[in-house]
Structures are given as structure tokens and as C-alpha cells.
Amino acid sequence: MEVKIRGLSYQNGIFYIGKEHVACAFHEKGKLKSWVEPINSRTLFTMMKQIMVSMPLWFKLLTLLYVGFIFVPKIIAIWQPTVWNGIPLYAIFYLIFGTHFLFPKQLKKYHGAEHKVFSDRGLIGRARLFQIKQASITNRYCSTNAVVIYFMSVIVGSILLFAVTKQVSTSLEIASYSGLIIVPMVQKLMEVKQFRLLRRVILKISYWLQVHVTTTEPDRIHLIASIESYRQLAKKEFPERLVVRRTRVKKEESHMAIVDVTVIPVGTESPSVSKYVAEIQEVLKSYDGKIKYQLTPMSTIIEGELPLLFEVIQAIHEVPFKHGLKRVATNIRIDDRRDKLSTMEGKLESVQSHLKEEDEKLAKADDTI
Numbered sequence: 001m002e003v004k005i006r007g008l009s010y011q012n013g014i015f016y017i018g019k020e021h022v023a024c025a026f027h028e029k030g031k032l033k034s035w036v037e038p039i040n041s042r043t044l045f046t047m048m049k050q051i052m053v054s055m056p057l058w059f060k061l062l063t064l065l066y067v068g069f070i071f072v073p074k075i076i077a078i079w080q081p082t083v084w085n086g087i088p089l090y091a092i093f094y095l096i097f098g099t100h101f102l103f104p105k106q107l108k109k110y111h112g113a114e115h116k117v118f119s120d121r122g123l124i125g126r127a128r129l130f131q132i133k134q135a136s137i138t139n140r141y142c143s144t145n146a147v148v149i150y151f152m153s154v155i156v157g158s159i160l161l162f163a164v165t166k167q168v169s170t171s172l173e174i175a176s177y178s179g180l181i182i183v184p185m186v187q188k189l190m191e192v193k194q195f196r197l198l199r200r201v202i203l204k205i206s207y208w209l210q211v212h213v214t215t216t217e218p219d220r221i222h223l224i225a226s227i228e229s230y231r232q233l234a235k236k237e238f239p240e241r242l243v244v245r246r247t248r249v250k251k252e253e254s255h256m257a258i259v260d261v262t263v264i265p266v267g268t269e270s271p272s273v274s275k276y277v278a279e280i281q282e283v284l285k286s287y288d289g290k291i292k293y294q295l296t297p298m299s300t301i302i303e304g305e306l307p308l309l310f311e312v313i314q315a316i317h318e319v320p321f322k323h324g325l326k327r328v329a330t331n332i333r334i335d336d337r338r339d340k341l342s343t344m345e346g347k348l349e350s351v352q353s354h355l356k357e358e359d360e361k362l363a364k365a366d367d368t369i
Helices: 041-054 057-079 091-102 105-119 126-133 144-165 168-189 193-214 220-237 274-285 306-317 344-368
Strands: 006-009 013-017 021-028 031-038 256-266 292-295 300-305 327-336
Touching: 006 105, 013 105, 013 220, 021 041, 021 220, 031 041, 031 220, 057 091, 091 144, 091 168, 091 193, 105 126, 105 193, 105 220, 126 220, 126 306, 144 168, 144 193, 168 193, 256 274, 256 306, 274 292, 274 300, 274 306, 300 306, 306 327
Parallel strands: none
Antiparallel strands: 006 013, 013 021, 021 031, 256 300, 256 327, 292 300
16 A cells, blocks of 8 residues: 655755654754654644754744745835835745745755655665665655646746737736646646646656755765655555565575674763663564574674564664764674574574583582592
């Protein structure tokens, strides 16, 4: 079953919007934060607040100036007639749709990360960070499509209306308001097979804008925010998307490996790393039932199927980065025995058995003496 999700990127992070919930992952003072809430007026207010606060000063001033040229002269004219009545009211729609061409640098990167998560066809998780980064940066359902449709309808509509009315302002006004109705109509037609030529033209322009104007290749932090936001929403609305589907094999054919992992955060403010170790244990708990693990004073020992262990290692390796660190050194030792089943308990029992034999030999020797 297809799950419909919408993405909304902003200067500090990414929202993913589902049927009943909104999830957000964003960076604040170098640290990744996230939340997921039901869709309601309070959540929408929180979203608007985060977006507005995050935008750079130049963007806010430019928006304020543009809106001022639209409304201030009209307000003044209520009390005192003026020569200029300001920019036409319908120009507000140019601002709404045109902001795609003015995206700040960080917003473009988060937008690119959003698209890559949508484009990737595998499991969305940090363990697949490299594969997700290789995914396409274009998205067939991006809001850039609406921008293309709106401005195309305004341009074409104005030309056609001018041919009839011979009045530039009237033609532009009618076309600008009509574009709001045309956008959803054309978006519906794009899904109809008979209108594939229309879809092809719009998507070609949209993809060009997405690659060259509205997105930029994301960095690691932007991809992690996108993955985290997606997973937060998935846990609430489509948890099956977070399950690794593996081919069922016979029990005797499965191979269990054991890894010894030490994650070393570099550049911490304190010599203590216990908070990172504690969070790593929380990550491991999320894999309960799939792996076995044991914390030791110097490292963590994990047992499981090798492909899953690599995913787990990637997940715990990411923990210090979530706290804003720029460098992490992870030491890994893998014991992968294929001639027989190897488990943590089995290895300990084998050693204890040898120690018991040695004790019995010593006891017999003492008896002989």
C-alpha cells in the first residue's frame, strides 16, 4: 500500500507530514533535535514559528519590504488619497510561489536531503547513509511543480487575455488570480495517462529548477536530519517501512557473528564519555529480539547476523555526532565462525569447561601426591 507523505524543508531542518502526524528533525546550536506531534492548530503554529525564526535576516527584510509595498500605500489611501496605490494585491501570490527562487543556502541543502530520502527505495536509516546520499536529488511530487504551473499559467493566460482585452494590467490580474485555480487542476491532469506530454513538459522544467535553483547537494548533517524526521513519522504511521525484510533461511544455515565495538568520541568537553555509552545502550535496546549485547568496562559485545550487525554498528557510531561532535573513532573486532554456531554464551562455556578440566586435573594431582 502506498503511503502518502509530504515534505517541507526550512532553514534549520525538515518536516515530514503524514495523514495524522507531523514529524520534525532540526539542528539547534549544532545539536540534532526532533519531535513528532498530531496535526492540529498548535502543531501548525509551532511549524510556522520554527520556519519564521530560522530564516536569515535578509530574507525577512526582503519579505517585509515587498509586503509593505503591497499593503502600506493601500492603508494610507484610506485616510488620504495618494498618487500610487502600491503593488497590486495579487502580487502577494508572486511572493508565495516565488520564494522557491530565493531559498537560502541551508534551506537548499535540507531540501536536497528531503528529496534524496523520497528518491531512495531502500530502508531509510543511518546505516544506509551512503546509499541515500547517492539517490536522485529530484522529486516528481516536489512543490516546485506548483511553482512552474502557476507562473506558466500566469504568462500564457496574460498573453491570451491581452489578445482579447488589449489591457496589460487587467490581463495580468485575471491570469494571476486564475492561476490559483489552475494549479490544482493541472496537478490532477498530470496523473492522467492521456496528459503525459503535459506532465513531461512540467517535470522537465521542474527538475531543472530543482537541480539548479531550489536544492543543493546536502551534507551529512542534512541527510541525518532528513532520515531522523522520516523515521519519527514512520514509527507513528507506517512502522512496517522500518522493518528489514530478509529472506527466510533454514535455522542451520543462519550464521551468527560476534563483534567487539568501542566507540570513542573525539573532542569532548569532559574526559567522561558515560553519557554517550548510555545512549548507545538505548540504541541497542531498539534492536532487542534481533541481537544480543553485553556492556563491558572497555567495550560493548554484540551478537547477531552479520548484515544486521553492520547496521547496528553504523547506528551506534552516529550517536556522538548527534551531540555536535565532529570526529568519532570506532574500533571493531569481528569473530565470524562458519564451521559451527558461535555464540557469546558458547564461547564463555567453552573457556569455563577448559578451566574446569584444568581444576580437575590439579585436584587429581594433589590426591596422588
